[in-house]
Amino acid sequence: xxxxxxxxxxxxxxxxxxxxxxxxxxxxxxxxxxxxxxxxxxxxxxxxxxxxxxxxxxxxxxxxxxxxxxxxxxxxxxxxxxxxxxxxxxxxxxxxxxxxx
Numbered sequence: 001x002x003x004x005x006x007x008x009x010x011x012x013x014x015x016x017x018x019x020x021x022x023x024x025x026x027x028x029x030x031x032x033x034x035x036x037x038x039x040x041x042x043x044x045x046x047x048x049x050x051x052x053x054x055x056x057x058x059x060x061x062x063x064x065x066x067x068x069x070x071x072x073x074x075x076x077x078x079x080x081x082x083x084x085x086x087x088x089x090x091x092x093x094x095x096x097x098x099x100x101x
Contacts, residue, residue: 033069
């Protein structure tokens with residue numbers, strides 16, 4: 001009996017670790033998009049500071065960082081709001097039940 005209880009605990013621990021890894025992965029993606037936004041902002045500040053003497057590579061890097069941030073944030077936004085909007089549209093009673101609790 002003790003062996004089966006230990007096995008169940010291992011399965012529960014594995015499931016908890018898998019859920020934590022998924023949550024951590026999503027937070028890492030969000031952090032990466034924030035970092036690329038800061039890199040883009042830094043590139044824009046450098047462009048303003050250098051003016052006409054700014055190298056073309058700086059412009060390309062700032063645009064690439066901005067594009068990367070948008071391509072990360074946009075799917076995350078759809079992944080959060082689209083399911084919520086679909087649930088509220090197709091199951092209006094479910095949304096009302098959640099607001100009461």
